[in-house]
Amino acid sequence: MSLVTRREGRTKLPPEQPSIPQRRGGTGAYWMYLLPGFVLLLIVVIVPLVWNVYLTFTRWRGVRSPEFIGLENWQKILGDGDFWTSFTNSVWMIIAMVVVPTILGLIVAALLFDVVGRKFGGKVGSFLRATYYLPQILPIAVAGIVIGWIVRPGSDGALNQMLGWFGIPAYDWLGQMPSALIVLMVVMVWVQLGYPVVVFMAALQRVDPELYEAAELDGANWFQRFSAITMSIIRPEIFVVTLTCTIAALKVFGPVYIITRGGPAGSTLVPAYYAYQEFFTKRNVGYGATIATVLTIVVVIVSIIFIRVQNSLERKERAGL
Amino acid sequence: MHATTAIITGKPGRTRARGGMTKKRPVDWLMLALVVIGALLVVAPFYLVLVNSFKSPVDYATSGPLALPETLDFGGIITFWERVNFPEKVWNSIFISGIVAVLAVVISMLNAFAIGIGRVRGRSWIVLLFLMANLLPQEALLYPLYYMFKSVGLYDNVWSVIIVFTVVQAAFGTYLLSSVYGTFPKEVLEAASLDGASRWQILWRVVFPISRPTLSVLLIFFFIWTWNEFLIPLTFLASNANQTVPVAISVLQGDRLMDVTTTSASALLGVIPTLIFFLIFQRTLTRGITAGAVK
Numbered sequence: 001m002s003l004v005t006r007r008e009g010r011t012k013l014p015p016e017q018p019s020i021p022q023r024r025g026g027t028g029a030y031w032m033y034l035l036p037g038f039v040l041l042l043i044v045v046i047v048p049l050v051w052n053v054y055l056t057f058t059r060w061r062g063v064r065s066p067e068f069i070g071l072e073n074w075q076k077i078l079g080d081g082d083f084w085t086s087f088t089n090s091v092w093m094i095i096a097m098v099v100v101p102t103i104l105g106l107i108v109a110a111l112l113f114d115v116v117g118r119k120f121g122g123k124v125g126s127f128l129r130a131t132y133y134l135p136q137i138l139p140i141a142v143a144g145i146v147i148g149w150i151v152r153p154g155s156d157g158a159l160n161q162m163l164g165w166f167g168i169p170a171y172d173w174l175g176q177m178p179s180a181l182i183v184l185m186v187v188m189v190w191v192q193l194g195y196p197v198v199v200f201m202a203a204l205q206r207v208d209p210e211l212y213e214a215a216e217l218d219g220a221n222w223f224q225r226f227s228a229i230t231m232s233i234i235r236p237e238i239f240v241v242t243l244t245c246t247i248a249a250l251k252v253f254g255p256v257y258i259i260t261r262g263g264p265a266g267s268t269l270v271p272a273y274y275a276y277q278e279f280f281t282k283r284n285v286g287y288g289a290t291i292a293t294v295l296t297i298v299v300v301i302v303s304i305i306f307i308r309v310q311n312s313l314e315r316k317e318r319a320g321l
Numbered sequence: 322m323h324a325t326t327a328i329i330t331g332k333p334g335r336t337r338a339r340g341g342m343t344k345k346r347p348v349d350w351l352m353l354a355l356v357v358i359g360a361l362l363v364v365a366p367f368y369l370v371l372v373n374s375f376k377s378p379v380d381y382a383t384s385g386p387l388a389l390p391e392t393l394d395f396g397g398i399i400t401f402w403e404r405v406n407f408p409e410k411v412w413n414s415i416f417i418s419g420i421v422a423v424l425a426v427v428i429s430m431l432n433a434f435a436i437g438i439g440r441v442r443g444r445s446w447i448v449l450l451f452l453m454a455n456l457l458p459q460e461a462l463l464y465p466l467y468y469m470f471k472s473v474g475l476y477d478n479v480w481s482v483i484i485v486f487t488v489v490q491a492a493f494g495t496y497l498l499s500s501v502y503g504t505f506p507k508e509v510l511e512a513a514s515l516d517g518a519s520r521w522q523i524l525w526r527v528v529f530p531i532s533r534p535t536l537s538v539l540l541i542f543f544f545i546w547t548w549n550e551f552l553i554p555l556t557f558l559a560s561n562a563n564q565t566v567p568v569a570i571s572v573l574q575g576d577r578l579m580d581v582t583t584t585s586a587s588a589l590l591g592v593i594p595t596l597i598f599f600l601i602f603q604r605t606l607t608r609g610i611t612a613g614a615v616k
Binding site: 029030031032033034036037040041043044045047048049051052055062108111112115116119120124128129130131132133134135137138139140141142144145146147148149150152156158161162190193194198202247250251253254257258271272275276279280285288289291292293295296299300303 | 344345349352353355356357359360363364366367369370373381382385386387428429431432434435436438439440441447450451453454456457458459460461462463464465466467468469484485487488489491492495520524545548549550551552555556566567568570571574581584585587588591592595598599603606607
């Protein structure tokens with residue numbers, strides 16, 4: 001998951017005119033500077049991407065040459081229960097990585113900024129902000145190991161030991177159907193929460209305190225002020241957070257690989273892990289490529305929808321002003 | 322506005338917000354308590370890992386996961402340290418992430434120079450094209466890349482990972498820097514041009530020094546993002562000697578011989594480098610996260 005705020009679709013580049021007086025070659029000479037980046041992009045992204053799409057029409061075990069089979073993989077994927085499970089789990093991942101962290105993040109950021117920052121001092125506020133952010137810089141693999149260790153089955157697992165004090169018998173958290181997915185979701189909430197908190201707190205600095213004071217004099221309570229003033233001002237940040245986190249949720253791989261390996265019985269399978277399994281465990285390269293391609297299409301569609309909605313909301317806002 | 326600024330910088334004495342810091346209602350204490358409890362829940366796993374890494378297995382079995390260790394036992398840490406040859410893994414991670422960070426910043430700068438300052442034709446599409454590297458699921462590139470690296474002998478070589486992540490990180494760098502360079506002060510560029518500076522000189526003598534703060538934020542982010550990556554290193558670095566810290570730790574997870582405290586120690590050793598970055602770069606990190614928000 002990347003941390004920097006991205007604002008796709010919001011960058012308006014100035015008109016196509018070189019800002020430096022041109023002596024020779026005009027803007028054409030600048031193409032030279034794009035060359036190294038473009039060559040690398042071609043090798044690492046464009047060629048593999050096209051190749052991957054080609055592979056969806058083949059049967060290939062990674063040795064000898066791919067055998068062209070037309071739409072067979074695409075027909076198979078439609079009737080593949082595991083594939084549909086993996087996309088249903090993507091929805092759970094979106095709840096755990098987007099919906100819950102955004103809502104909790106709004107609450108925490110508002111409390112830290114409005115209450116803690118104002119009444120108890122900025123130092124307390126930024127210390128707590130840093131605490132919430134900590135899991136974000138942890139390698140996702142290590143975060144998975146930390147949690148995997150805590151929920152170890154049997155009575156030597158930390159969680160089971162603690163529950164034992166209350167007389168609750170040891171439970172195999174990762175071995176049962178709903179609890180494995182729940183553990184995965186809790187991990188993702190834990191990992192993701194700090195990102196919206198930090199972004200929203202930065203956004204809250206844009207809110208003019210005088211607006212708040214005016215609303216307060218008019219008798220608006222804290223919640224009314226928050227929903228009317230704060231929410232409308234930090235809306236761009238909410239968009240950025242939901243877009244980047246949704247993409248990350250669709251692409252999630254590390255925690256699934258480490259904590260559950262898709263199990264038990266495929267109940268925590270996600271598309272990225274499913275594709276990986278087909279590539280390297282089952283050696284069905286063509287089918288793995290098909291899953292990866294569907295995932296790519298979904299990511300692209302989601303990004304386009306987000307950017308469209310954001311742009312139209314911005315236009316409406318401008319028209320309203 | 323001053324009140325807000327003071328809150329952010331957190332300077333004592335200037336933090337008195339308009340409402341007055343001293344007037345604390347019971348509700349405020351309740352809110353503080355809620356946020357603190359949340360924060361404690363967030364750090365609880367770190368506490369568990371830290372405490373249990375220094376216990377002997379017997380101590381863990383008798384005192385449970387929450388208690389402090391009775392005596393400091395380095396057994397788990399030593400076992401893990403030796404089993405994965407931890408210094409080697411740290412060095413691999415530093416080498417890969419460091420080279421990626423530098424190369425990706427250079428490529429981003431070259432791209433952004435052409436897009437943001439040179440204003441080449443169709444630049445919005447070019448930015449989008451580059452951004453693909455960052456946006457697309459890595460699985461969609463994984464097998465072809467795996468096959469390509471195998472056929473040119475770069476498989477199981479740290480340079481395969483370096484090449485891939487240079488492109489992935491530079492994609493984001495190109496996007497961010499292009500909009501930063503798009504607002505680069507025109508007068509400075511014109512003055513340099515009138516003084517007879519070539520484009521190459523303008524890039525290195527004018528644009529590079531002025532944008533150094535942004536570049537350093539990018540450098541740190543690229544380093545940390547690359548350090549944290551998992552799928553590509555897992556796939557391309559098969560042999561033990563080439564693995565990065567996250568991969569080496571995860572590979573050992575399936576090992577049935579690892580006792581509870583050794584597993585905890587492995588998590589601790591994975592967390593420590595990250596904690597060090599965090600303490601050093603805390604300010605840069607928060608600056609970087611909001612970098613996109615700064616026009």
